[in-house]
Amino acid sequence: MSTNPHSAGRSGLELSKFRNLPVILIVAGAIGAGLGVAASGKGVTQFAFSWLLAFMFALSLCMGGLFLVIVHHLFDASWSVPTRRLCEHLACLLAPTMLILFLPIAILAKTIYPWMRLTNPDHAVQSKYPLFTTPGYYIASAILFGIWWLYSNRLRYWSLRQDETGSADCTRRMRFFAASGVVLFALTLTLAAILWMKGLMSEWYSTMYGVTYFAASIWVTLPTVYVITLILQRTTVLGNLVKEKTYYMLGSLFLAFTVFWAYVNFSQYFIIWNANMPEETFWYVLREKGTWDVVGKYIIIFGHFFIPFVMLLRIDFKLKLATMLPLAAWAWAMHFVDLEFQIMPAVHPNTILTPGLLSDLGCVLLFTGVLMIVFIRSLNRHPLYPLKDPRIAEAMDVYVPPAAEVSVTPQGAK
């Protein structure tokens, strides 16, 4: 890995404890996935679904990173300056890393999606032509990755350029990409959720579906960014930049998205339940069978909503490592369970408790390991924060006279 240009004359990053973590995750994940697939008795089908679940999990984090970068520029925010570079790296995982990780799904698409196997497509599939055709699926997927690559790459490119030049023009260009990107972000995330996840049961439809995946994605990204920032703050120069308000804002947004996620999911469920139309209710009826009922009624409602909601209400909890670290781990677990609930009834209609669960977990660990390697490589290649962000003085709560520059330590100016 190359040396960070901003680290000249300083000692190395003390992350030796984590040095082998990505490799451990990859190996453990591969073993878990292998054992799970073997024990499930469903062979390649189990592997394909586990891989899809892990992919959608990782996609949430990358899309969440892209969203945070976009809204940073749109809102012209200052509190998020210290986390912006991290989010840019998260977003850049979308391409080519996630594209490469998508290849098994592309190859095994016929195993995953029942509509692709139909020799005589029914009305539900025919009405979705040309999107729900094999070429349509691949073309749409390619377009999604193309748009994500363009926007994540350009946003980071101009951010890095600004590190060198400090030019206002870079900010304007990032704002341009953020402004056009937010529209495309909404459309592509919706299409991805529909094409890759809702398409598992192509007869079902809900206008809220894209919003629910969006809410879940941002919900899980916020604690992830929180934890990464915390690690870097404690071990790197980022410690001089990150203020309490950054954690407070991340925690507050985490609370807001906890409520938003519950709100959109409840709205979807309630409207479908109340109208009681068979072409809609069957999706939930399937999820009331066996242990899926417990997952839906108890684990998701209490685990995904009530526990984080109650914990995040307190300001001091949002600022404590002792509460936020377990809560972040809890959020990852709950997002995993949520995706199980969305995806897995298609292959395990009666229970979540199958050997396949080991395979799902294994694939998520494997994905995490791979993404960690790429992410850390990006961290080491570039400055840890946007060095010449126009809002950096505000982020640090210091006054800098117009057209001036000051050097700041935790104790004050030099």
Added chain:
Amino acid sequence: MAAQPVLDERSLIKVQAPPASLEREPLVGSQHGPGWLSDRIAGVIEGETPGWWKISFAISVTMMTVCFALILYLMSTGVGIWGLQHPVMWGYAIINFVWWIGIGHAGTLISAILFLLRQRWRTSINRAAEAMTIFAVMCAGIFPLIHIGRIWYGWWLFPVPNSNGIWPQFRSPLMWDVFAVSTYFTVSVLFWYMGLIPDLAVMRDRAKTKIRKFSYGLFALGWTGSNRHWSNYEKAYLILAGLSTPLVLSVHSIVSLDFSVSQLPGWHTTIFPPYFVAGAVYSGFGMVLTLLVPLRRMLKLEEIITVRHVELMCKVTLATGSIVGYAYGMEFFIAWYSGNPYERFLFLQNRAADPFILGPLFHVPPAPYWWAFWTMVTCNVVVPQFFWFKKVRTSMLAVFFLSILVNVGMWFERFVIVITSLHREFLPSNWGYYGPTWVDILQFLGTFGLFFTFFLLFLRYIPLIAIAEVKGVTPQADPHHPLGGAKVGGKH
């Protein structure tokens, strides 16, 4: 892992001032002191009544009188004087109700949600927006009440014992409306009043007549501005903001359920709750812009309600308008995706098919209300996109004109939702065409009279900007600014 900079107390971070073109404009112009702010805001009340105010008030009272006269006509005659006829039994009354409730969303959103999000720019506009909210909800409340026909039985909506042993039907979303709207109204009034207390005390202390001193003093509740008063005030404000926030979201979510829990194509769609909330905020901000853009000039408040405030409100309008656009798109997309013939028919042949492009393209006759649909799309999706441009956001004339289109568009949205889904039933033999009567139209216009009568009275008797709050966002109150005592690099 490769070398990275480590945390070191001697580590320096170089901090540059932003380039001149990216400097933030101050929230209060010209760096005036606190005294100037008090004089300027209180001066609106203490000065002579302007001529434009008298003319506007006379027109508003006249319109309000027409509204109440027509309500009397309705009570004496019945809802047959409206344009309602089979199959459209929900007409202007519901459209107007939803529209006014939507307008009433901006105030509490600005006061509560922007407060919790630490958006300091809210301070110049929150008071007027809150007042607007309360008056808009009052206008909204009229319509469901008169829609029941026999207004004197309106109290049956509440779960109180009555002689017939009739109990409200709690399974009906219309009942949920009663509780959601009345709770929202109550909390909004409380929140508004509590924020007023320090300013009422300012008005009391500046009053030159005994009546004024007594009146403002009565409602100022003995406020002295002591540290203890401020401490209690801040706590109460935070609690009310916390209570109001879910209410802002719940009211229009529940209004959306009036439609979405049904099985009617065009109404039954899962995205309705957030879509309605976004639409409500969009229309609410549209109305705030319509009111404040001319007022800031007429009342000479340009240095307190600055161009930056107008720009920021335009951005919220743009964001919420775009969310509404996304929801329109999703409705169309899922109508196509679902393959449901009724949904497809509704969206194409009841709404979108115009006689010029879509109708001929899909070989279908024009939708009866295509003009309403395209007015809605133009005003709610196309119009806010102009706010991407700084030139538009900083042109007060353009913002005023576009904000009126926002209001028009949101009224048409409710018209499209209500009428186009109802006028063609599943049985073609039951199809009909809805048109309002003169009573429908005048009653709707009359509510503007009610709204503006209250708003104009508010302008004359209550500080339209939160004096105490706006002082807190001046450079003098900022410890990180030299006027607030800061030195270069953060040593205070």
